[in-house]
Amino acid sequence: MRHLALRMQFVVGPRVGVDLGHLGAELDAAEHRIAQLAVAAEADLLERRREQRDEALALLEPLVGDATREVDAETAGILGGVYKRLWYRGRQRGRLMRSLSAYRLAYESTGELYPGINVATVALLLGENDESARVAALVRDALSAREERTLDAWPTATLAEAYLCLNDEKSALVWYKKAFAKMANRPQDVAVAKREARLILEHRGRPTADIHAALPTPRVAAFSGQTTDALKVEPARRRIRAWLQARETETHAVCSAARGGDLIFLEEVLAADGTATVLLPFPKADFLALSVASSSASKFDAAWIVRFERVLANDRVLCLTPLLEQAPASDAERAQAFELCNKAILDEAERLAELFDDPAPGLLTLCNGAPSDGAGGTENAASMWRERGFPAENIDVATL
Secondary structure (H helix, E strand, O other): OHHHHHHOHHHOOOOOOOOHHHHHHHOOHHHHHHHHHHHHHHHHHHHOOHHHHHHHHHHHHHHHHOOOOOOOHHHHHHHHHHHHHHHHHHOOHHHHHHHHHHHHHHHHHHOOHHHHHHHHHHHHHOOOHHHHHHHHHHHHHHHHOOOHHHOOHHHHHHHHHHHHHOOOHHHHHHHHHHHHHHHOOOHHHHHHHHHHHHHHHHHOOOOOHHHHHHOOOOEEEEEEEOOOOHHHHHHHHHHHHHHHHHHOOOEEEEEOOOOOHHHHHHHHHHHOOOEEEEOOOOOHHHHHHHHHOOOOOOHHHHHHHHHHHHHHHOOOEEEOOOOOOOOOOOHHHHHHHHHHHHHHHHHHHHHHHHHOOOOOOEEEEEEOOOHHHOOOOHHHHHHHHHHOOOOEEEEEHHHO
């Protein structure tokens, strides 16, 4: 089992390939379920990267096509979600049918409400109206039997979706508003709930304006900035604040959390009641040593560490799993790690903008704009963002 656990390290670290065929009969039933979950998790990760969807499918297909092994309910739920998102982008009916099959397996095996509501919604989208109504009623009745105060965000949204599947838009809207109140700090969750509701309404040819109003999502702003010295912190803060205010909308930040520009940007977004996704190139301890503190260990550095910890502890900040398991040893490898993180920030910002229905996510940079900024640097991030067709604006450090 230890050997298998090491091979599954991508669940908490970088992605590594997993080939069930090489494991074969060496795995007992429990180990095979772990492997299934790992492959499904990797496929889920790959599916979110546009250029690697085919690779995600290559990992998924053996799981659903292996008649010699039983796919457990948890894996089936992951598979159902991946297939549904793939269908959402390409609208290929076969993928939606596979999604329904996977969710059915999970629901019939466990009776859990998460795969249940997905069965109801996907069945409706496929025209299986009787199955959709039957399962949606079961989900509605199970959740309605609970005291409302015991329902957290997702059960509340699930109840709303069940009402919507049953064509009770009035009740659905009431529960979606309650769900938003419980998940407002996680706009990704709000966006997913809104997307599911919109799919149902559009399938029926119904207007979606009320749902959009009940489940608002912010605009996305990525950030990349050079570190700033103590004398330029407040001028940088004022310029960042002015840029955010000019957007005249709630902001979801996507950036790293290095001392200087990153942390100032995050603090200003949070001060304006915004939310954030933070990406680190390597684990927190290494990142603190290399990108938050410095070798001087001055009082100023200690203050940045406090600010870093405060930002990441905020419940409106989601810090994703570090991209690497440890910081590289050489300067050249660390530069590559920062370049990887910059690309991951842009990828996540673009993904969230699509999810949030934001057609023009912005990038703010804080740098001198010198070509020598190089791989992994701020100017490099701005170039990559413009190549994707999105607006980028720079605050010139020399003007602070």
